[in-house]
Every structure is written in structure tokens, then in C-alpha cells.
Amino acid sequence: MNGGDHPLLQGELRLAGRLDGRFFDLLAALALTGSLHKAARAAGYSYKGAWLVLDAAQALTRTPLADKAAGGTGGGGTRLTAEGQALLAAWRALQARHTAFLHEQAAWLATQPALDALLKRMSMKTTARNQFLGRIADVTPGPTTTTVRVALDGGQAVTAAMTTEAAAELDVQPGQQALALVKSSEVVLVTDFGGYRLSARNQLAGTVSRVERGAVSSLIGLTLPGGTVVTASVTNDAVDGLALAAGQPATAVFKAYAVMLAVRT
Template identity: 90%
Template sequence: MSTQDHPLLQGELRLGGRLDGRFFDLLAALALTGSLQKAARTAGYSYKGAWLVLDAAVALTHAPLVDKATGGAGGGGTRLTAEGDALLAAWRELQARHAAFLHEQAAWLATQPALDALLKRMSMKTTARNQFLGRISAVHAGPSTTTVRVALDGGQQVTASLTTEAAHELEVSTGQQALALVKSSEVVLVTDFGGYRLSARNQLAGTVSRVERGAVSSLVGLTLPGGTVVTASVTSDAVDGLGLTVGQQATAVFKAYAVMLAVRA
């Protein structure tokens, strides 16, 4: 198993807190070219920057890492000292050991289904504040639009409306694990329906658990039975107008077309 299967399972190898992969790319290129100018370009340093990082490394190792020759038949150049060669060789061995360690941990994660699935879910990066994990409980396909219901762990249902073409591409099916993604700006909070019913498919009742006020907009967290939290981005004037406070009952409302569905490839 490759550690690429677990984007969160990463580790940066660094020696002395400062010598990282880029520095050792510089040493490797220097060993190959014999030219600090060429090596600096290869590793993404300026010529001056390369000398500065080499000076910093020497301050850590207390040993010369490069030997600069001037003039002569060969026209001069820069080469690694014995200490520089030894440091580069040690880095390469440590890299191999580090990769083997990550591979071993990834293999262990594969034997922990719940933790493995959790890490894979966490690896997804999105601006949507609301990411509801559940399983698809129903799929209603139409000529152009397909409606998908996702059952959450707390017993709630989130309904997504997507094109039938997209549903076919995702190969959605009942029982499949899915994430329902909803931007916080798409969530409307209702504290009193006043006898009216709304057309929005998703209406999740819960308790206000946090109110983060801003100068113009505020974030309001609504905790549903079971612990799932819905975050709504509303104007601060709306917070005042509704008198939103922690502990207050409210309902998070959002339309089905505002839900983006994600399933594992």
C-alpha cells in the first residue's frame, strides 16, 4: 500500500530543525554538477541564497560541507567535502527508512477500517463548512434530475438534488457511504415558522451551540440530536433580529440543490 492512499499520513524529514529536502537537493545537485550556480537553480535557490543556507548548515554541523576551487585548468568549481558526502548519504538512508516507516503505518491503518475511513474522509479539502457523513438511503432518478437522500448517524436525512447525468457518473446507490456538502451561506436559520411550511427539502431542528459574531456576518452553530453540527453564516443584524443565543431552539433550512454530494471513487 502506498502512503499516497492516506494524504493525512505524512511526515517531513528535517535534520537539526533546519536542513530539509530542498537543502539536500542542493547538495545532490552540487555533487552532480560541481557548480554551485547550477545546483542553486536546480534546488530553487538564488546563488546568494545557496551560500547562505550552506553557511547555516556549517554552523549546525561544525564542519565544512563544500570546497570551493578557484581558477586552474578546470576553471574552478565547488564540490562536496567528505563531510558533505557523508551527510548526503545519511540523508538518503534516512529518507528510505522514513518512507518505510510511513508505509508500515499505512499498512497498519488498513487493518483499522473505522480509523482508515475517518482519515480518508478528513483528507478531503473543501471550503464547505458543513460536511455531513452518512449512507445513501434512497435514490429517485428522473429524466433530468435525480434526488438522493443521505441518512446521517443521528437519524436525520439530508436530501440532495443533482443532475441525472452526475448521478450516473458518481454511480450513486443505496447503502453507499457519502458526504453531503453544504456551504454555510446556503443555510437559513428559522426560530419560528409562524404557522407556515417551507418548500426547502432540508429542515434540521437542533439547538444553537455557538455564536461567533463578526462586524458584518456571524457564524452560528446548530447541534442536532446525535451531535452533528450545522454551521450557518448569517448577518450580524439577523443574529440580533432573531435574538440568537446559545441554548435556543432553531431549525437549519437549505434547499436540496444547495447540497453537493461526494462519494468515494
């Protein structure tokens, strides 16, 4: 990531599709030290690797970018040619323009709240397959446990239970945008309650929209009214036993303690 990158916008500058920041770090170090050994170490190349990348670059530019200086009282070394210096100067100018471009796009992104929120959600890396975006509808604190209800865009709600200490650290407040994270292995699918009621706080009714069968288990996608999809990891035996198939109504059930809440700082 270049130094001018926005947290949500990243761009890598390359010349001719091959010459990247690491290569120009080599040129800059070579201009500074006059030693290919030192420049290679600074840019993370072996000595042989540095010569190979220079040779490849010179094949593109069709002109020498560095040459070996003759030995003498000051000793030998390797220096940039005039063409190498010009290429390095051009890179630095383009890099400054590239950084300015990213700042310009970041300023535009700030005027697009929906897109900005989408990119922020995408930037979070987690193994939890289920990431429900919504806003905190209410917070119910207790001596040791606090429950937080997140209203989803589709009209459903997901309830998370956490320690009161964790809720205080997150400073959860009604109206905050939040992500409710649930592992697919924590989701139980129910196709028939048989007259029973379950204690699990979260029970989301929808329609099976996807069955991806694996060697041992399957991933089941359950689409809720409004389009939100809940993914459950179910053993193949359970898939066969329930005869799960696309178009079948089912309810995704998971405990409030299985929900991890994420809010932006």
C-alpha cells in the same frame, strides 16, 4: 511531501530541525555537477542563497561540507568534502527509512476503518462549512433530476438534488459512504413556523449551541440530536430580530439543490 508519503500521511524529514530536502537537493546537485551555480539553480536557490545555507549548515556540523576547487585545465568549481558526502549519504539512508516507516503506518491505517474514514474526510479541502458524513439511503432517478437521500450518523437525513447526468457520473449507489456539503449561507434558521409549512426538502431541528458575532453577520451553530452541528451564516439584524441565543430551539432549512454530494472514487 516526500515521494513515499501515503495520500493521508505526510511527513517532512529534517536533520537538526533545519536541514530539509531542498538543502540536500543542493548537496546532491553539487556532487553531480561540481558547480555551485548549477546546483543552486537545480535546488531553487540564488548563488548567494546557496552559500548562505551551506554556511549555516557548516555552523551546525562544525566542519566544511563543500570547498572551492582550484582552477586549471579543467577549470575551477565547488565540490563536496568527505564530510559533505557522508552527510548526503546519511540523508539518503534516513530518507529510505522514513519512506518505509510511512508505508508501515499506511498499512496499519488500513486496518483502522473508522480512523481511515476520519482522515479521508479531513483530507478534503472545501469552503463549505457544513460537511455531513453518512451513507446513501436511497437514490430516486428522474428524466433530468435525481434525488439522493443521505442518512447521517445522528439519525437525520439530508437530501441532495442533482442532474441525472451528474448522478450517473458519480455512480451513486445505496450503501455508499458520502459527504453532503452545504454552504453556511444557504442555511436558513427558523425559530417559529407560525403554522406554515415550507417546501425546502431539508429541515433539521436542533438547539442553538454557538453564536459568533461578526461586524456584519454572525455564524450560528445548531446542534442536532446525536451531536451533528449545522452552521448558518445569518445577518446581525436577523440575529437580533430572532433574539438568537445558545439553548434556543431552531430548525435549519436548506434546499436539496443547495446540497453538493461527494463520494469517494
